[in-house]
Amino acid sequence: MLTAFKSVAKQAHYLSLIGIFLSPTIVYALPAGVEQITSVEGVTEYRLKNGLKVLFAPDASRPNTTVNMTYLVGSRHENYGQTGMAHLLEHMLFRGTPSMPNALGEFSKRGLAANGTTSLDRTNYYATFAANPETLNWYLDWQADVMVNASIAKADLDAEMTVVRNEMERGENSPFRVLMQTMQSAAYQWHNYGKSTIGARSDVEQVDIEQLRAFYRLYYQPDNAVLIVSGQFDEEQTLAHIAKQFNAIPKPERELPPEYTEEPVQHGSKTVMVRRQGGSPIVAAQYHIPAEADPQFTPLSLGISALGDTPSGLLYKNLVEKNLATSVFSYAAGLRQPGYALFLAELKDDMDPQQALTTLNQTIEEQNQALSQEDLDRIRNQWLNGWSQTYADPASLAAALSESAATGDWRLFFWARDQVESVQLDQVKTALKTWLVADNRTNGIYEPTSALARAPKANTPNVAALLSDYKGKTHQNLADAFDPSPNNIDHSTQREIIELDDQLGIVRVALLPKPTRGDRVHANLAIRFGDPDSLKGSRTIGSATASLLAHGTKKYSRQQIEDRFTELQASVFFSGGPNGVNVDIETVGNNLAPTLDLVLEILREANFPESELNKYKAQRLTQINNAKAEPSALANLTLSRHLNPWPxxxxxxxxxxxxxxxxxxxxxxxxxxxxxxxxxGAGDIRFSATGSFDSETIKQQLKKGLKGWKRAPDYKRAADPYHAVKAEHFTINTPDKANAFYIETLPLKLQDSEPDFVPLYLANYLLGQSETSRLWNRVRVSEGLSYDVRSRLQVSSYEPSASWTIYAIHAPENSAKLQAVIQEELATVLKEGFSEQEVQEGIHALLRYRQLARSNDAVLTSTWQSYLDLERTFAWSAHIDEALQKLTAKEVNAVVKKYLQPTAFSSALGADQSKQ
Known part of the structure; x- marks a missing residue:
């Protein structure tokens, strides 16, 4: 959990759904059979008479709701011959119950963004949807139904088996995942943490249906589950509904089997080697560490993060800066029982794996005491920023509480923050010295071809005793609710044109101030310049320039820039290409102006240090080399080049x-x-922001930050008009890859302002975008040929130019059958069309998904960027909604027949030809 917060803070594309929690004070009578247990900082725990734990984390500021049902069973609970059973059951529960045989399809109809995951310690099922009491009650009813009535039929198991095997093969394509599995297996002598969650192929393929049902009846019970509801919902009504539905499930009479296997102390370093075709060299080191609830875990985890931080960490300095590796990574797994830490370095082909591994080990074990107070403070601030973002986001908070419940108690989420805030440098150094020793290490090497120092024995903490009197911090209260209707979004948004001084051009702005929990704000700055003629030959240079902007300026180093953004609690991501640059920003409202000030200074004063450019080149070359062996990358590139007409x-x-x-x-x-x-330079600039901020301050900051900058060459969009392409079909051999990838694309002459757009938009959803679609039901559900099969419609807002794409991952031995089944489904759609019921259900689901998207601040910010360019408002979004509601099956089928031409698709297949 510790390092996960840091990664969240660094991912600018991560979408926060921020709000303020309702008061935990109960002002209504609890339903019969429900007991309130405790409350910490806006999260309240209730207990039902059958043992089910219920957590409420209400938040009125966002009109969406998240439900997460966590079962405290993962791959660690599997016995001999049962590996992969927890993950297999995750799939089987979506196969439904006698009253609902296709759960995923029903979710899609109702506009639920739903899924499930399995880990070493838990299995969870979750959904986020536009706040609606009926939808919430329906999803809770499904959770209650599937807790006791899952079909787990042999026919469903047989149908799902190919899908699970396909997912397994997808993992086998990844050198990192194969190396990780091999290392964990070597590192753990007895404990099930040494086994992959996906399971052994033999166990999964030969699983006994009665054993699977027995596993379900043993662990999928109310006394082994935690139900989490977050976001906007009526607490009293929801608790009453939960009591009604779940109290009807009796508390099981069985006792869960005891867990008594303890991993012994490792008595010497181990090394494993994996050799496979394709990819880039990797070297890694893994160490046994305490469980997450152990007080030693926090200082150790922070130290591990500091060692692997980019660009301040010792591993980065000793490996990447000395040209021994292209990138480094470190991670401390927070688990219920004593877990592991992983350090990894990725190399180019011409780098020496043995030299890199030696340097990796020496840096971890011999130089860890060189960590400074500055290093600790940097990692601590990054971790706390990530924690704040998670706490402010109802969906992320539900996921975090699920993980904490799996590691012992949901209150660990808050307790861990307290530990991070108080940890001292000497604690970090002591923990690193204690646990990161040679005899506690397992090394791994992936090739595309000694004094004793034992760590102490780690114990599983008594979490109940640890947290018996824990109360957390003082809880803050409400933010006002916000209506995400298109009309209110337009009404609440300030759209202006700011004239810059000295004829430097204009800034188009769309500013949507609104209350958010934690005063968070999302913003985006777009600067565009040049035209296709003046930019000839600049594609790679333009992309590299955008990528390296924040790697140094005339005044600041890369590390100083990152530290300043961390100090401002800001996640900032620069991206772009030869035609312009985009900057995504997330921070707290009061820090938006200084963050924007630094962003504008970076854009103006970037100096692209040669050392940073060399690292960038090494990383890009490594990425390109890895892609050359991946079926999906090869197929996508081959088809893209066929469809591309430009010199x-x-x-x-x-x-x-x-x-x-x-x-x-x-x-x-x-x-x-x-x-x-x-x-x-200045000239064509757009800025949008959504959340808690002062509009006038930001407008003044834009004028101040852009003052005195030169004017950029006039911008002209690089048009991409429709052009006819002769259908061709490509096959690319990808030796030694367990997974294959098929993709086909049809160019279309269509613009999103034309009448045919909305019916074709719905037709694509019905064909292959959803879990109720024709392709999903036939290819995945009925035939079990693919873990993921989809269709995608891309339609330009600027000119009549579009494409319709279908793709699927699959096992290479099924390539011919997969393609045949897809063609059969396209022929059926053309011949029979979509039924009126399909069309109406699709309309209902799409409207729900669109409503959910408009409740997301990051989506609102990026949408305003597009609308500013197109001179649109959310009235356009309302227009699409209205057009959807009026559609009939006759209209949709007419448009399908007009545009869908199966023989005109060009295709590419990346697969191991020896398995075809």
Whole structure:
């Protein structure tokens, strides 16, 4: 859990649903059979008479709701011959009950963003949806139904088996995951943490249906479950409904089997080697560490994160900066019982794995005492920023409480924060010295071809005793609710054009101030420049320039920039290409202005240090090399090049992997400086923000930050008009890959302002976008050929240019059957069309998903960016909703027949030809 918060804080694309929790004070009578247990910082625990734990984390500021049912059973509970059973049951429960045989389909009809996951310690099922009491009650009813009535039929098991096997094979394609499994198996002598959650292929394929049902009846019971509801909902009504539905389930008479296997202390270092075709070299080190609830875990985890931090960590400095690796990574797994820490470095082909591994081990074990107070404070601030983002987001909070419940008690989520806030540097150093020793280490090497120092024995903490008197901090109260209707979004948004001084151009802004929990705000800044003619030959240079903006300026180093963003509690992500740059920002409202000030300074003063450029080149070359062996990357690239009409020097051209590598290798600091000097400047700028902030302050900050900057060359969008393409079919051999990838695309002449767009938008949803779609039901549910099969419709807002794409991952021995089944479904749709019931259910689901999207601040911010460019408002979104509601099956089927031409699709298949 500790390192997970840090990664969340660094992922700018992560979508927060931020709000303020309702008061935990109960002002209504509890239903019969329900007891209130405790409350910490807006999260309240109730207990039903059958043992079910219920957690409420209400938040009125966002009109969506998340429900997470966590069963305290994972792969650690599996016995001999049962590996993969917990994960298999995760799939089987979605197969439904006698009263609801297709749960995923029903979720899709109701606009639920739903899924399930299995880990070492738990299995959970969760859904997020636009706040609606009927939908909430319906989903709770399904959870109660599936807790005791899951069918787990042999026919469903047989149908799902290929899907599970396909998921397993997808993991086998990843060198990292294969190396990780091999290392864990070597590191653990007895404990089930040494076994992969996906399970042994033999166990999964030969699973006994009666054993599977017995496993379900043993663990999927109310006294082994935690039901979490977060977001906007009526607490009194919801608790009453939960009591009615779940109290009817009796408390089981069985006792859960005791867990008495303890992993012994490791008595010497181990090394494993994995050799497979494709990918880049990897070296890694794994160590046994205490459980998450052990007080030693917090200082140890922070130290581990500091060692692997980029670019401040010792591993980065000793490996990446010295050209021994292209990237490094560290992670401490917070588990219910004593777990593990992992350190990893990825290399280029010409780097020496043994030298990198030696340096990795020496840095971890011999230099860890060099960590400074500055290193600790940096990691602590990153961790606490991530924690705050998670706490502010109802969906993320539900997931975090689920993980904490699995590691011993949901209150560990708050307790861990307290530990992080108080940990001292000497505690970190002591923990690192104690646990990161050679005799506690398992090394791993992936090739595309000694004094004793034992760690002490780790014990599983008594979490109940640890938290018996824990109360948490003083809880803050409500933010006002916000109506996400298109009309209210438009009414609440300030849309203006800011004239810059000295004829530097304009800034189009869309500012939506609104209350959020934790005063969070999402913002996006877009700067565009140049035209296709002036930008010829600049595709790779433009992308590298955008990627390296925050790696140094005339005043600040990369580390100083990152530290300042951390201090501002800001997640900032720069991206772009030759035609412009985008900056995604998430922070607290009071810090938006200083964050924007630093962003604008970076955009103006970036100096692209040569050392950072060399690291960037090494990382990109490693990524390109890895992609050259991946079926999905090869198939996508082959089809993209076939459909691409542009010459090599055009910024719209799709290069080969070899060309991409050559372009990256040829990059120089002078190239980036010259590109930046020529094209970056004011002129065509858009800024949008949603959340808690002061509009006038931000407008003044934009004018101040852009004052005195040069004017950029005039922007002209790189058009991508429709062009006819002769259908062709490509097969790419990917030796030694257990998984295959099929994709086919049909170019269309269509713009989203045309009358045909909305019916085709719905038709794509019905064909392959949802879990009730024709392709999903036939390819995955009925035939069991693919873990993921979808169709995707992309339609331009600028010109009549669109594409319709279908893709599926699958086992290579099923490629021919998969393609045949897809063609059969397309023929059936053309011949019979979609029924009126399908169309109406699809309309209902799409409207729910669109409503859910409008409740998300990050989505609102990015949508305003698009609307500013297109001179649209959310009245356009309302127009799409209205057009959807009026559709009939006759209209949808007419448009399908007009555009769907199965023989006109071009396709690409990436697969091991020896298995075809």
């Amino acid at each position: 090599k020097d055009d910024i719209r051209y799709t290069p080969t992997f070899e060309e991409s590598a050559q372009y990256v290798q040829s990059l120089s600091q002078a190239d980036l400086l010259a590109f930046h000097e020529r094209f970056y």
